Amino acid sequence: MSTRTAAKTSWAVGNTVVVVLALVPVLWLASLSFKDPSTIADGSFLPHKWTLANYRGIFQTSLFTRALVNSIGIAVIATLLAVILGSMAAYAVARLRFPGKQVLVAVTLLIAMFPAISLVSPLFNLWRQLGLFDTWPGLIIPYLTFSLPLAIYTLSAFFREIPWELERAAQVDGATPMQAFLQVIAPLAAPGMVTTAILVFIFCWTDFVFAISLTSTSRSQTVPAAIAFFSGASQFQTPIGSIAAAGVVITIPIILFVFFFQRRIVAGLTSGAVKG
Amino acid sequence: MTVHSGATGVAQAPPQVQPRHRRATPLSEGARAERRLGWLLCAPAVIVMLAVTAYPIGYAVWLSLQRYDLRFPAARRFVGLANYATVLTDHLWWTAFGVTLFITAVSVAVELVLGMGLAMIMRWALVGRGAVRTAILIPYGIVTVVAAYSWQYAWTPGTGYLANLLPSGSAPLTEQWPAIFIIIGAEIWKTTPFMALLLLAGLSLVPEELLRAAKVDGASAWQRFTQVILPLMKPAILVALLFRTLDALRIFDNIFILTAGANNTRSVSILGYDNLFTALNLGVGSTISVLIFIAVAIIAFVFVKGFGTAAPGQEVDRR
Numbered sequence: 190m191s192t193r194t195a196a197k198t199s200w201a202v203g204n205t206v207v208v209v210l211a212l213v214p215v216l217w218l219a220s221l222s223f224k225d226p227s228t229i230a231d232g233s234f235l236p237h238k239w240t241l242a243n244y245r246g247i248f249q250t251s252l253f254t255r256a257l258v259n260s261i262g263i264a265v266i267a268t269l270l271a272v273i274l275g276s277m278a279a280y281a282v283a284r285l286r287f288p289g290k291q292v293l294v295a296v297t298l299l300i301a302m303f304p305a306i307s308l309v310s311p312l313f314n315l316w317r318q319l320g321l322f323d324t325w326p327g328l329i330i331p332y333l334t335f336s337l338p339l340a341i342y343t344l345s346a347f348f349r350e351i352p353w354e355l356e357r358a359a360q361v362d363g364a365t366p367m368q369a370f371l372q373v374i375a376p377l378a379a380p381g382m383v384t385t386a387i388l389v390f391i392f393c394w395t396d397f398v399f400a401i402s403l404t405s406t407s408r409s410q411t412v413p414a415a416i417a418f419f420s421g422a423s424q425f426q427t428p429i430g431s432i433a434a435a436g437v438v439i440t441i442p443i444i445l446f447v448f449f450f451q452r453r454i455v456a457g458l459t460s461g462a463v464k465g
Numbered sequence: 466m467t468v469h470s471g472a473t474g475v476a477q478a479p480p481q482v483q484p485r486h487r488r489a490t491p492l493s494e495g496a497r498a499e500r501r502l503g504w505l506l507c508a509p510a511v512i513v514m515l516a517v518t519a520y521p522i523g524y525a526v527w528l529s530l531q532r533y534d535l536r537f538p539a540a541r542r543f544v545g546l547a548n549y550a551t552v553l554t555d556h557l558w559w560t561a562f563g564v565t566l567f568i569t570a571v572s573v574a575v576e577l578v579l580g581m582g583l584a585m586i587m588r589w590a591l592v593g594r595g596a597v598r599t600a601i602l603i604p605y606g607i608v609t610v611v612a613a614y615s616w617q618y619a620w621t622p623g624t625g626y627l628a629n630l631l632p633s634g635s636a637p638l639t640e641q642w643p644a645i646f647i648i649i650g651a652e653i654w655k656t657t658p659f660m661a662l663l664l665l666a667g668l669s670l671v672p673e674e675l676l677r678a679a680k681v682d683g684a685s686a687w688q689r690f691t692q693v694i695l696p697l698m699k700p701a702i703l704v705a706l707l708f709r710t711l712d713a714l715r716i717f718d719n720i721f722i723l724t725a726g727a728n729n730t731r732s733v734s735i736l737g738y739d740n741l742f743t744a745l746n747l748g749v750g751s752t753i754s755v756l757i758f759i760a761v762a763i764i765a766f767v768f769v770k771g772f773g774t775a776a777p778g779q780e781v782d783r784r
Contacts (some may be wrong), residue, residue, distance in 0.1 A: 190688070193591075196591060197591045197592050200586075200590045200591045200593065201592050201593060203586065203590075204586060204590055204592065204593035204594075204596060205593075207583065207586065207595055207597050207600065207601065208593075208597060208600040209562065210531050210654070211600040211601050211603055211604055211654075211658075212600060212603065214604075214612055214615040214616060214619070214654065215603060215607065215612075215615070217615050217618070217619055217626065218611065218614065218615040218618075222616060223528075229622075229624070230623050230624045232624055232625060232626060232628070232629045233626070234626045267752075274509045274510045274513065276508060277506040277507070277509065277510065278506055278507045278509075278510040278511075280506060281502070281503040281504075281506040281507050282507075284497070285499050285500075285502060285503040285506075286499055286500070286503070287499065287500040287503030287504060288500065288501075289504070289507075290503070291676075293507055293511065296514065296515075297514070298510070299765075300514050300518050302707075302708075302711040302765055303518055303758075303761075304711075304714065304715040304734070304738050304757050304758055304761050305715060305717075306715060306717060306733075306734040306738065306754060306757060307522060307525060307737075307754040307755065307757050307758040307761075308517070308518065308521050308522070308754070309526075309580065309738065309741065309754065310525055310528065310736070310741050310747060310750040310751045310754045311521035311522070311524040311525040311528060311751065311754070312517070312521050312526065313741065314524070314629055314745075314747060315521060315524065318711070330513070330517055331517055333513055334513055334514050334516075334517035334518060337510050337513060337514050338514070341510060343531050391606050394608065395606075395607070395608045395609055395610075397608075397609060397610050397717070397718045397721070398734070398738075400719050400740070401721075402738070402741075412608075413608050413609075413610040413718075415613070416610060416611075416614070417610065417721070417722070429618060429624065432614055433614070433615075433618070436611035436614055436615070439608055439611060440607055440608065440611055443603065443606035443607055443608075444603065446606060447599060447602040447603055447606055448599065451595075451598060451599050451602060454602055454605075455598060455602070455662060455665075457664070458605075458659065458662045459662050459663065459665060459666035459669075460666075
């Protein structure tokens with residue numbers, strides 16, 4: 190009994206260390222964002238004087254609010270498109286026999302490992318010629334490209350687990366093909382699609398390379414890119430507080446995802462690794 | 466796969482069965498429809514993926530063969546491999562290349578060890594497994610730029626809680642080696658969770674009974690780890706190493722925020738970006754893009770061929 194308690198205690202200590210290490214940088218940023226401008230450079234881990242001024246400040250500047258709208262809009266549209274196109278391809282990969290499937294899987298994998306910076310210079314030039322530079326589609330298209338491998342990979346792993354015989358069974362029982370799909374298959378496919386959507390959204394939400402290379406104004410600049418320009422362009426007192434506050438704001442969706450979809454995210458990230 | 470093995474089987478043992486030349490016989494209507502549907506469903510994804518990768522990389526090769534300075538667009542002309550000669554004889558490129566390799570090697574090695582530990586915690590910890598799993602997803606999901614700012618302020622003298630632990634007067638982010646180690650630390654913090662989850666997937670394939678049997682046979686914990694767990698996890702470890710190595714080679718965000726490449730802390734990606742957006746030299750910038758692409762392709766090839774990493778997805782057809 191006592192060895193078990195000892196084991197439990199040592200696990201608990203180890204786990205606490207892990208949790209603290211994982212959270213400290215986030216808490217530090219949150220602390221900075223709540224510090225009064227006069228105390229922001231005091232080096233204390235916790236604020237001595239709390240304030241919401243930094244948050245009020247960023248939400249009053251269009252630089253941040255428009256970047257937030259861009260971030261949300263671009264990530265949501267890219268995610269929807271990636272899940273739709275990815276589901277189509279993943280269904281084919283998981284269920285159909287056709288020549289070229291291996292090639293498709295190999296190409297998908299190559300693209301997943303493609304160094305994004307290699308595309309920045311050609312895309313920068315192409316987008317200027319095509320009028321896509323500094324527009325939403327200008328970012329949505331590369332995001333879609335780089336999230337499709339992730340989407341196809343994750344979705345085909347999920348789709349392979351679906352008991353597709355149920356579809357035929359439902360049809361034998363008198364359901365039309367449409368009914369069979371909507372009432373039997375769609376609910377089974379939904380969890381995989383939600384998981385994929387979360388992973389793709391996180392990918393688009395966190396991108397920085399494309400965001401600073403293919404945008405130049407608040408027309409399409411996303412928050413990670415806009416933050417990098419806070420220091421120079423801000424009218425508010427201290428860029429540290431503003432950057433910290435903006436950082437906390439764009440971390441909130443991630444924290445929500447992690448709390449509500451923790452299991453799904455883990456399943457999604459590991460599905461490919463187990464299957465492959 | 467199955468079609469091919471069937472065909473060779475027929476070739477090796479011809480007398481027994483009527484040769485079934487599946488390829489020669491016309492496909493049934495159903496098979497042809499399936500084939501068409503398969504291509505149709507994949508077409509949009511394939512088009513989007515290739516249009517934004519294959520075409521631009523070809524275009525980058527074309528740009529890299531030209532003198533093309535955006536400040537002097539009129540002086541644009543074809544110069545052959547001159548840009549490659551310029552880049553490959555420049556110490557800036559080799560410094561950036563060395564820094565990138567160093568950061569990649571150190572961070573991936575440390576992450577492998579830490580990730581393995583985390584994977585074991587997530588599989589076997591008696592308490593707090595869920596808490597660990599939730600907590601490590603925060604570094605995975607957080608915007609890299611945001612995390613990088615957190616580290617930057619933490620190491621800024623006066624402002625930061627970490628900088629205040631150092632002797633006064635030291636500004637680690639303004640010196641090459643301390644800055645590189647801070648960059649590595651930020652990278653490790655951010656990406657170890659991903660490594661850990663990939664390893665957890667491999668670890669969960671190790672059967673509990675096997676470990677119990679080894680224990681009964683008197684194997685120590687270390688022996689069980691090196692002789693049972695590691696061999697069974699080899700494919701997962703190689704996949705995790707491949708993913709993380711190729712990912713680390715493109716390191717950009719952390720360096721951009723932490724040092725902006727000052728004091729010789731540039732990675733090759735930062736160098737390419739600087740040439741494009743600071744020097745506005747599209748020709749040299751594209752040359753660096755192409756060189757990075759070639760380097761990544763070589764390393765991926767070495768991994769897959771040399772170490773026999775089963776390219777993930779290869780067994781997709783196994784059903």
